[in-house]
Amino acid sequence: MLVNLEVGSVLLALLVVATWIQRRRRAEKSASSLAPPIHLDSKQGTTRITPLEHFNVDATEPHxxxxxxxxxxxxxxxxxxxxxxxxxxxxxxxxxxxALRRELLARHHDGVMQILPGSESACEEVLSMVVSYLTQRYPHLFYHPSGQLDHIYNKLTEQTFKIVAPYDVPPLEIAAQLAMEDINILYPGFGEDxxxxxxAASYSMAPAGWDLRERIGWPLWKIHSPVPMWQEKLQRSVEKYFHKMKxxxxxxxxxxxxxxxxxxFQQVPFAERLPEPPKIEDIRxxxxxxxxxxxxxxxxxxxLVRTYIMPLTDLRDDPDSLRAFLSSVRAMPPNMAKYKGRPVWGETVERWCAEILEEPIS
Ligand code: HEM
Incomplete structure (x- = not known):
């Protein structure tokens, strides 16, 4: 009787522990769908950024x-x-x-800036990383005015921003007025899956034919739905990579x-046809x-996305690059060529490249 009672209490205790573990696992799982696991960066804050104290912006060509x-x-x-x-x-x-960023923020705010509720702390984190990088890398261009650590001065645009809460301007909007890159923040758990x-949040001055107001809140696979072969060739590897990224x-x-x-600022898809073939001087x-x-x-x-636009004719004196470019244009499979608009510009590009490279037209 006594032995049975003891066995009973041990079983009861085991059951209580098992239920507790199960509940805890469930709670952890649902918490992780809202806040993803944090991989601490061992080097964060200790990585040295070499200052470029004599960096001259006006004299620096785009890479x-x-x-x-x-x-x-x-x-x-x-x-x-x-x-x-x-x-x-x-x-x-x-x-x-x-200047374009400020104009778009003033006249087209929701088309360039979207912040979903719940992403505010990630936006603050982005701001603090951008401030930390720029003040270390270009200390003569971005600095805390008269030692005020809660403000940053952008010497290139002569703007000052308060960089701690309560903010005068939303943190993502400040980050977009410091960096040249467009900024996208992605979270797991912001939707059903x-x-x-x-x-979850974005400042996009240079979308390549898509509208932020439509795609905010979309999962990565849906954002890429117009991209041929994305689903079969990339979706799994990109999601897997994101999950294990440190x-x-x-x-x-x-x-x-x-x-x-x-x-x-190309918010509508690139034209699928034009009334006339484009001129080579117009190709970018x-x-x-x-x-x-x-x-x-x-x-x-x-x-982050930095967009560069350059005339194709800039490659006139660089035949190796031009040859590689023409080869990559020719190598596009039909669905990718259509997605990239080759039916619109392909002939103009083909003729000019072949002429410069003294090659037969394919
Ligand atoms: C390693 C990660 C990624 C890969 C491999 C990838 C790949 C691609 C590819 C192959 C394209 C077609 C254009 C091209 O690049 O040739 C594309 C387009 C695009 N990607 Fe990604 N992408 C990645 C991450 C992202 C992320 C995080 C975003 C979040 C905003 C994004 C947004 C877009 C958009 C908006 C387009 C244009 C889609 C359209 O034409 O409508 N991509 N991506």
Missing amino acids: PYRPWSSGKFAMTMGIQKVPSEEWLTLDRRYVPEQ PEQHYL ADDLIARHNYFVQTDDIL IRHERQTLRRLPRTGAILF
């Missing part, structure tokens, strides 16, 4: 990236690690692009589009340098 290669087309993630010192870019386009990353990884990927004007290569990192405190994914 001449050549984001294409000859050979077969391959739909891959195409990511590479980059040193954290190379996070944000600065060049002579800064002042005119900041805790496994998917959703666009806060001290900084990675970059590059892409390009071709367009027939100089427009940076639109290149995006995209960086990805995980925010160490909130755990959100930060996706």
